[in-house]
Amino acid sequence: MAINIEKYQSLLTELKGIATLVAVSKTKPIEDIQALYDLGQRDFGENYVQELVDKQTVLPKDIRWHFIGHLQSNKVKFIAPFVYLIHGVDSFNLLKEINKEAAKNNRVIDCLLQIHIATEETKFGLDGTELVAVIKDAADFKNVRIVGLMGMASFSDDLKLVRNEFNMLRSLYNEHPKFSILSMGMSGDYQIALEEGSNMIRIGSLLFGERNYQKQ
Ligand SMILES: *Cc1c(COP(=O)(O)O)cnc(C)c1O
Numbered sequence: 001m002a003i004n005i006e007k008y009q010s011l012l013t014e015l016k017g018i019a020t021l022v023a024v025s026k027t028k029p030i031e032d033i034q035a036l037y038d039l040g041q042r043d044f045g046e047n048y049v050q051e052l053v054d055k056q057t058v059l060p061k062d063i064r065w066h067f068i069g070h071l072q073s074n075k076v077k078f079i080a081p082f083v084y085l086i087h088g089v090d091s092f093n094l095l096k097e098i099n100k101e102a103a104k105n106n107r108v109i110d111c112l113l114q115i116h117i118a119t120e121e122t123k124f125g126l127d128g129t130e131l132v133a134v135i136k137d138a139a140d141f142k143n144v145r146i147v148g149l150m151g152m153a154s155f156s157d158d159l160k161l162v163r164n165e166f167n168m169l170r171s172l173y174n175e176h177p178k179f180s181i182l183s184m185g186m187s188g189d190y191q192i193a194l195e196e197g198s199n200m201i202r203i204g205s206l207l208f209g210e211r212n213y214q215k216q
Pocket residue numbers: 024026047068069152186187188202203204205206
């Protein structure tokens with residue numbers, strides 16, 4: 001499946017100055033990523049550690065790799081040498097492991113805490129109280145920087161519900177003046193996310209076409 005160049009260019013125009021576009025390339029071949037790279041795209045998002053490592057090895061070194069999936073602590077070491085931003089940090093223990101592996105690599109790794117905003121049971125993430133606790137407990141970590149929040153809205157046709165969920169995340173984000181990144185919005189809901197204050201959207205299928213399979 002080829003990339004949608006027209007959609008890419010119209011998205012860039014739509015986003016100019018408002019939000020960063022992370023092109024979500026999970027399950028998509030190297031050639032598609034290279035094609036988008038050749039158009040100037042540098043931020044790419046992946047969900048699976050092995051797939052990310054395989055792609056990072058062969059693709060240009062100035063790509064900013066975003067890890068947007070559910071990250072297991074025992075796999076942090078594989079991406080710590082190069083990952084640009086980890087979006088889905090949903091526990092203190094995971095943050096602690098990232099801090100440890102970042103130190104081994106002499107790096108400071110930027111992280112977003114994932115907040116559970118959807119009404120669905122299946123989505124990962126912290127609530128507002130846990131968020132405060134994690135920030136407090138991580139205060140002396142030298143090799144991670146919590147730079148903002150990430151969230152996924154319910155997969156629903158109820159646009160009011162989706163808007164409310166994004167709005168909740170925005171409110172939490174606003175409580176922390178040091179945060180600079182609010183990662184919310186995917187192919188199906190990015191316009192609502194932007195209206196609710198997102199400054200980083202994660203777009204897969206609009207750019208690369210539908211995925212054949214979707215692992216969790
Ligand atoms: C797959 C994925 C996306 C992109 O989804 P699309 O609907 O294809 O745009 C964004 N964020 C996360 C966390 C994902 O897992």
